[in-house]
Amino acid sequence: MKRALNFNAGPAALPEAVLARAEKEMMNYQDSGMGVMELSHRSKQFEAINEVTKSLLRGLLNIPDDYEVLFLQGGASLQFTMVPMNLLEEGSAAGYVLTGTWSEKALKEAQKIGSAAAIASSKSSNYKSIPSFTEIDVHPDSSYLHITTNNTIYGTQWHDLPKKVNVPLIADMSSDILSRPLHVPSYGLIYAGAQKNLGPSGVTVVIIQKDLLKRSRPDLPSMLNYQVHADSKSLYNTPPTLSVYFLMLVLEWAESIGGVKQLELQNKEKASLLYDAIDSSDGFYKGHAEKESRSLMNITYTLENEDLTSTFLHEAEKSGFIGLAGHRSVGGCRASIYNAVPTEHVEKLAKFMNDFRLRN
The missing domain is CATH 3.90.1150.10 (Aspartate Aminotransferase, domain 1)
Known part of the structure; x- marks a missing residue:
């Protein structure tokens, strides 16, 4: 079979072993007589897929027990809104480090919700570099600090990530999650669209410190409330079942080759x-x-x-x-x-x- 030499920025290449496994199970998953996309999301088969996928991700990234793992929809673009809706506290502000188009968009959406500003930027050099954390002054009363760890358009990446900042660190890791070891306790929240390193488009991974869930106001729309999704184990509404299944297969593949x-x-x-x-x-x-x-x-x-x-x-x-x-x-x-x-x-x-x- 002819396979393209695929260097797309996303949706991107999937492991051939994953595609072969999915092809084999497409018509009949675990003798159910149905493909995964036909299973009820309330079925035992899919609930098992959901839990196994979370467990695999926890193992590969060493996610501590005091963090929730959520599988949401809407891509990273929806997280540009959900993060400030849930975490930007009244009377406070959020800081954003601009390193490319996606961090610009994240800031623009946050400013629709509340007080948010760029506290560092490399835009003047057409985003050829990443600011140093020693140059970033984060106000201790800020609700959070937001970064984009890899910038697909400009080809830059954070390499000097802090072990700790004095406010919750929020990271868009859509294009480099699972590509290198990660110290999860350094972050308050991590989010990533799946379509680059985790699987096909359709599912978004959110890793959030449980203490931060307390900021989610009960008057938020249910679909935009992290606490609602945590309470329902990412099954508040019909999830992107096929995408979660592919995410499981990709994580199993990553584990099989050495993590x-x-x-x-x-x-x-x-x-x-x-x-x-x-x-x-x-x-x-x-x-x-x-x-x-x-x-x-x-x-x-x-x-x-x-x-x-x-x-x-x-x-x-x-x-x-x-x-x-x-x-x-x-x-x-x-x-x-x-x-x-x-x-x-x-x-x-x-x-x-x-x-x-x-x-x-």
């Missing part, structure tokens, strides 16, 4: 292949991100002009590479190399980049 530490090693190896191709090109390829802020998930780079870029992308597509066009705000090219992208595919892309440079 998050092994994934981090693989991701570093993959990223180094492409950054080496960029750095050894004598300026033929130019990376967008500053070296100390480079992402292990999204490698962004430009060529000398639009004509050469167009030729590169055309020849890459003919060679089977999918999803390499950069975002319009940066231009150039972007290779997204999430957990499920095989190292062999990245090796092929690095070779193609080197060969293209020699020919042009």
